[in-house]
Amino acid sequence: MDENQSGQPGGKHPSPYIRLKRFHFIMLVFFLVFATAAITTLALAFGGEKAAEVGMKPHQEFEKLYEAYDKLEKNYYQDVNKEKLVNGAINGMIDSLDDPYSDYMDKKEANQFHESVSSSFEGIGAEIQEEKGMIKVVSPIKGSPAEKAGLRPNDRILAVDGKSLEGMSSSEAVLLIRGEKGTKVKLKVQPAGAKEPMEMTLVRDEIPIETVYAEINDEKVAHIQITSFSEHTAAELKDAIKDMEAKGMTSMVLDVRQNPGGLLDQAIEITDMFVPEGKILFQVEDNNGKREKMVSDNKEKISVPVVVLVDSGSASASEIFAAAMKESAGVPIIGEKTFGKGTVQTAEDFKDGSNMKFTTAKWLTPSGNWIHKKGIKPDIPVKLPDYANLSYLSPDNELKLDSLSEEVKTAEKMLEALGYPPGKVDGFFDGETEKAVKDFQKKSNIEQTGVLSGETTVQLMTDLREKIQENDTQKQKAIDTLKNEQTSSAS
Structure with a gap:
């Protein structure tokens, strides 16, 4: 698990750990073995420090739980696995929240989760999430087996190698989907909008966490794609921008389509490069309605004209970035409505290596909008061709x-x-x-x-x-928008 930096209103980002009561933010990323890859891959989470040791508290409401445990341990017709009983009780509490972003991971699942932010992993390369007892694709990773096979946002993965995923958490599904490079995995998929499910066989591969891809056209318009916010994304982007500047870049298309999110500190650092100093990056609202504002404090800004590309696979940290660019930097957003994840998660490890993350707050755009289940509407809506x-x-x-x-x-x-x-x-x-x-x-x-x-x-x-x-109509519209902007400025 990677810790993300956060900051106080108007201040600098003080520490990679943020106290829970002060909203320590951790961006958790689940990569489905696409898997993240297919993945549960990076789901935006803000978290806190590791859980402190918690002693047994005399909550009267726990008496029923203790009684059930004792009866099962003493009277069940077979020996019971005590650890499994406890894990099941925690899972039950989390499941009762009916929140796809709250989850309990046993030690094995937690280890897999921590590996999600390493330099690479082996799987199919897609991000998934659990929704109403079903596993839904959030976004495939660029160049992954999942993308090449045609998995798309909102497709549902019904079964893996004949085993139904119904009722499973995203963490459980990841364990089934991931596997060694070169091995095959058969998925039963319900494509978004299709009446009938289909089966597809994917060959797992190594999924490198390379997150920035840059190119420049003959008109000196740079196209820079950010596929996720991983550990070195900000540094990769800065290097890419320097390279584009050396090649004569006059304007820039920042592309976060199919970007499922990632580490919050990276999203903050990147957004800081474009949002004017003192402007709000995003806000967090707790269950008491109290709000904290994250404010840009970077004095060095990118000076060339910029537009941002988004689509339905742009989620979590991508939406924080896009909203800040739209509302605080005045940068045009082009493409399709984003995914719509506007909640904050705290992640805590238990001493045995298991992990629990749960929703603790909402995040809001700089203007105070909550985009949860709504997404961010682009300033200039553009669809890709029907095919x-x-x-x-x-x-x-x-x-x-x-x-x-x-x-x-x-x-x-x-x-x-x-x-x-x-x-x-x-x-x-x-x-x-x-x-x-x-x-x-x-x-x-x-x-x-x-x-x-x-x-x-x-x-x-x-x-x-x-x-x-x-025939990327969205990208072409972004380039045309920059041309028009530069023409207007010149005149």
Whole structure:
């Protein structure tokens, strides 16, 4: 677990540990083995110091709990695991909160959690969270098996290798999804908006926690993508900006799409680079309605024009960053509405190595808005092309002449988007669809069988992903906005 720095209103960030009563902030990140990767990956949490030793307190309401424990220990027909009973009791209390961001992790799960902020891990690379007894994808990690397979925000993972995830916590699901590089994991997935679930087999890989990717176009507009807020993200961003400046950068697109969050101190340090000194970064409100304000104290600011890209996979720390850029720095936000996580978690370790995190407060935008379950609306709404939202096709399935299914309809839409007319897009694999597949196979140097499966399916999804990147309408709108801004300034 990484500790995050916090600060007092108007002051500097004093310590990597923040007293619980003063809102020590810890950004917890769960990476699903996507997994974070698929992950539970970084969920925004603000936490405190390790739990102090707690002695037994004479709470009368505990008598029923003690009585139940004693009866089970003495009278159950088999020997009971005392540790498992205690863990189950804690789990029960946490589950009764009906809060997807509160969780209890036993020692094994806690160890996995702590590894989530290391330099790399092995899994499928997706962030997940538990919601109403189901496991939902928050965001895949850039370049991960999860992203390549087509997992998207709000997809639900129903089962792993035939084992149902219903009723499991995100921590429990991560243990099933993660695994050694090169091993396969079969997921049963309910794509967002789809009627029927599908199965997909992913090969786990090493998921490096490289978080900043920068490039510059011929017009000297830099595109800098921040995929998560990890231990070295601020330093990576500063290095990337220096590199872009050396190449003549005149403006910057900061891209936090599909960024599930991360370490709060990194988000603060990065936001400080853009928000004017003395302006509010975000606020925290406790259960008594008392608010604390986090204020920018960095005097060195980025001077070139900036816009920020967001989407439904931008969550937690990404939303803190985006809200501050929008409300305190006046930076345009472009794209789609963000995920909507506006609560604060405290994380505490027990002496046996287990861990409990629970919601203790709300975080608010600089203007005092609570974006929980609402998200942040962009100043300039822009959607990606419809084909960017097509669901995954399983290479294990065979789609051929006379097949009739939703998968066939998805395949027809993919072929159409790539310039291979499949005839009527109706979910029926007819002669025109077969010809389109053969034409695609010929262009891709694949045996022309007219059957969509295996290598053909993988190549089809790869080509579509490249087309989406080449026709990134959100990124292009960001570049056009910067051009217009610079033109207006010049005139």
